[in-house]
Amino acid sequence: MTQSRSDGPLLSVPLAGGKDTLSNPDTTNRKNLFLLIQLRWLAVAGQVLTILVTQYWLQIPLPLAEMGAVVAFLVGLNIFSLFVLRGPGAITNTQLFIALIFDMAALTTQLYMSGGASNPFVSLYLLQITLGAALLTPRSTWALVVAASACFIFLTFYYQPIDIPHHGGSDLFALHIRGMFICFILAAGLIVIFMTRINRNLRERDAYLADLRQRSAEEDHIVRMGLLASGAAHELGTPLSTIAVILSDWRQMRTFKRNRELAGDVAEMQAQIERCKHIVSGILMSSGQARGEGTIRTTVRGFLDDLVNEWRSSRQAPRLDYHNDFRPDEQMVSDLALKQVIFNVLDNAQEASPDWIGVTAERRDEKLVLSVNDLGPGFDKDILAALGQPYMSSKGRPGGGLGLFLVFNVVRKLGGDISARNTQPGARVTLSLPLAALTEGGDDEA
Numbered sequence: 247m248t249q250s251r252s253d254g255p256l257l258s259v260p261l262a263g264g265k266d267t268l269s270n271p272d273t274t275n276r277k278n279l280f281l282l283i284q285l286r287w288l289a290v291a292g293q294v295l296t297i298l299v300t301q302y303w304l305q306i307p308l309p310l311a312e313m314g315a316v317v318a319f320l321v322g323l324n325i326f327s328l329f330v331l332r333g334p335g336a337i338t339n340t341q342l343f344i345a346l347i348f349d350m351a352a353l354t355t356q357l358y359m360s361g362g363a364s365n366p367f368v369s370l371y372l373l374q375i376t377l378g379a380a381l382l383t384p385r386s387t388w389a390l391v392v393a394a395s396a397c398f399i400f401l402t403f404y405y406q407p408i409d410i411p412h413h414g415g416s417d418l419f420a421l422h423i424r425g426m427f428i429c430f431i432l433a434a435g436l437i438v439i440f441m442t443r444i445n446r447n448l449r450e451r452d453a454y455l456a457d458l459r460q461r462s463a464e465e466d467h468i469v470r471m472g473l474l475a476s477g478a479a480h481e482l483g484t485p486l487s488t489i490a491v492i493l494s495d496w497r498q499m500r501t502f503k504r505n506r507e508l509a510g511d512v513a514e515m516q517a518q519i520e521r522c523k524h525i526v527s528g529i530l531m532s533s534g535q536a537r538g539e540g541t542i543r544t545t546v547r548g549f550l551d552d553l554v555n556e557w558r559s560s561r562q563a564p565r566l567d568y569h570n571d572f573r574p575d576e577q578m579v580s581d582l583a584l585k586q587v588i589f590n591v592l593d594n595a596q597e598a599s600p601d602w603i604g605v606t607a608e609r610r611d612e613k614l615v616l617s618v619n620d621l622g623p624g625f626d627k628d629i630l631a632a633l634g635q636p637y638m639s640s641k642g643r644p645g646g647g648l649g650l651f652l653v654f655n656v657v658r659k660l661g662g663d664i665s666a667r668n669t670q671p672g673a674r675v676t677l678s679l680p681l682a683a684l685t686e687g688g689d690d691e692a
Contacts, residue, residue, distance in 0.1 A: 273450075273451075275336070275337035275338065275339075275341075275342065276331060276337050277443075277447045278337075278342060278381050278444060278447060279327065279330070279331055279337050279341070279342060279345065280331060281440055281443055281444060281447075282327070282342070282345050282346070282349075282377070282381075283324055283327050283328060283331070284440075285377070285436065285440060286320055286323065286324050286327075286349065287324060288436070289320065289349070289352075290317055290320050290321060290324070292432065293313075293316075293317055293320075293356065294317060296367075297310065297313055297314075297317075300360075306408055306409070307408070307409055308359070308360060308408065309359050309406070312359055313356060313359055313360075316352050316355050316356055319352060320349075320352050323345075323348055323352075327345065339382055339383050339386055340386075342381050342382060342386075343378070343382055343386045343389070343390065346374055346377065346378050346381075346382075346390060347390070347393060349374060350371070350374055350390070350393060350394060350397060353367075353370055353371070353374070353397075354397040354400070354401065357401055357405070358400075358401060358404065358405050358406060359405075359406050360406070360408055361405060361406075361407060361408050362401040362402065362404070362405025362406075362407075363398060363401040363402045363405070364405075365401075365425070366425030366426040366428075366429050367425065367429050368398065368401065369426070369429055369430075369433065370429060370432075370433060371394040371397065371398060372433065373433045373436060373437060374390070374394065375387070375390055375391055375394055376437055376441070377440065377444075378390040378391075380441060380444045380445075380448075381444065461658075482522070482526050486519060486522055486523050486526065487523075489519055490516065490519045490520070490523070493512055493515055493516045493519065494516070496512050497509065497512050497513070497516075521560055542579065542580035543577065543578075543579060543580070544577075544578060544579075544580050545575045545576060545577055545578060546572050546575055546576045546578050546607075546614060546681075546684065546685075547570055547572050547573075547575045547607075548575075549578060549580055549585075550570055550572065550607050550616075551570060553585055553588055553589075554566070554568050554605060557588075557589055557592050561593075561596065565601065565602045565603070566602075566603045566604075566605065567602070567603070567604045567605070568604075568605045568606075569605070569606045569607070570607045571606065571607060571608045571609075572607045572608060572609045572614060573609060574609075576681055576684070576685050577685055578681075578684045578685045579684075579685075581684070583656050584656065584660070584679075584684075586652075586656075587652070587653045587656045587657065587677075588616065588677070590652065590653055591618050591653060591675055591677070592605070592618060594675075595618050595619075595620040595622075595673075595675070596620075598620050598622030598623065598672075598673065599620030599621045599622040599672060601621065602620070602621050603618065603619070603620055604617075604618070604619035604620075605617070605618055605619075606619075609681075610678075612680060612681050612682065613662075613678050613679060613680055613681060614677075614678070614679045614681060614684065615676060615677070615678050615679075616676070616677045616678075616679075617674055617675070617676045617677075618674065618675045618676075619669065619672060619673070619674045620672045620673055620674075621671050621672040622671075622672050622673060624668035624669075624671070624672060624673045625666060625667075625668055625673050630666060630668070657677060657679065660679055660680070660683040660684070661679075661680045661682075661683050662677060662678050662679040662680060662683070663678050664676065664677055664678075665678075
């Protein structure tokens with residue numbers, strides 16, 4: 247007895263990994279068991295009060311020792327249920343069903359010793375059936391209905407009569423009506439209170455399942471994008487190699503050797519072609535198609551330092567203030583996907599703020615916290631509210647918004663979270679990543 251950018255609010259997005267803030271089926275069952283425990287405490291208090299009032303106010307003698315033993319049994323059952331609730335095992339439908347059966351057995355025993363089916367509190371069986379209908383599977387609920395019906399039939403024929411000190415029929419009827427009224431108020435109040443809370447638990451479970459479906463759809467979208475990117479990388483490899491050969495031949499021609507400006511342009515084109523080839527190789531490596539690439543062991547500080555230096559050298563970077571305050575350092579496995587995620591955030595910051603970017607890395611407890619600041623116009627409120635959704639972008643070009651969508655999903659896979667907010671001036675994007683996801687396997691032999 248469950249980005250244009252403008253000033254906007256802070257947006258913090260909790261992602262998967264560790265404890266999920268949403269409810270899952272086991273969490274819902276735990277909440278429902280906790281509700282049953284609370285209801286049982288109320289039942290214990292109500293039974294004690296009813297026994298005392300009946301015995302000493304109405305002067306109706308009751309078997310106090312036997313009825314007190316039933317109350318003690320309910321107290322012990324609640325203490326045991328609390329241990330089960332705090333244990334590591336999952337709470338199942340069977341456990342909830344057994345808990346309601348024990349409550350029904352206790353109610354039956356109390357009714358047996360206080361008049362049987364003639365006791366007005368016999369209608370409390372309906373409260374237990376109502377709770378069962380909300381908490382249990384249909385089969386278990388019908389089993390509970392059969393059990394309650396059997397108990398009612400049993401109490402009709404077998405019970406201990408009580409000695410009522412009223413001899414007039416009207417007095418007995420009035421006493422019975424008062425008991426029925428008290429039982430009605432008690433059952434109605436408990437049904438409203440606990441059914442409301444149970445429905446809230448079920449809504450949280452439905453929200454959790456909806457979130458799982460959304461994540462599944464997003465991951466399917468990412469898989470399709472990965473297949474397209476892998477295919478495009480294969481197709482781009484040949485023309486890029488051809489262009490690289492042609493540019494190399496041009497640099498050997500006298501016309502380009504004599505003209506320093508043309509030679510510089512060709513050299514810049516070659517550098518950009520090499521960058522494109524590096525990107526293509528990265529895509530193929532991410533899809534598992536690169537050969538001869540061993541696992542790269544590094545440290546968190548070294549990974550971030552190399553990443554920032556590489557980004558600086560491959561972009562016409564603005565002034566970049568970089569502070570690596572991550573201490574103490576940790577071993578980690580170099581993660582190409584994480585590298586591309588941070589590159590994407592830096593590229594977005596550079597596009598919004600061509601003159602200055604600030605990057606800070608620090609350690610907070612067991613997390614790497616990376617903050618990227620810019621002096622741009624800030625996130626638009628609509629973009630900020632839907633940050634991380636695909637195709638949500640103010641850039642006005644096809645496919646815009648996919649970068650941050652991929653950032654969110656990669657960080658979510660690592661068990662981290664992202665927050666974005668507007669500052670005065672500019673904006674800040676903060677990535678928080680658990681070190682356990684970054685350093686896993688970092689200490690193994692290469």
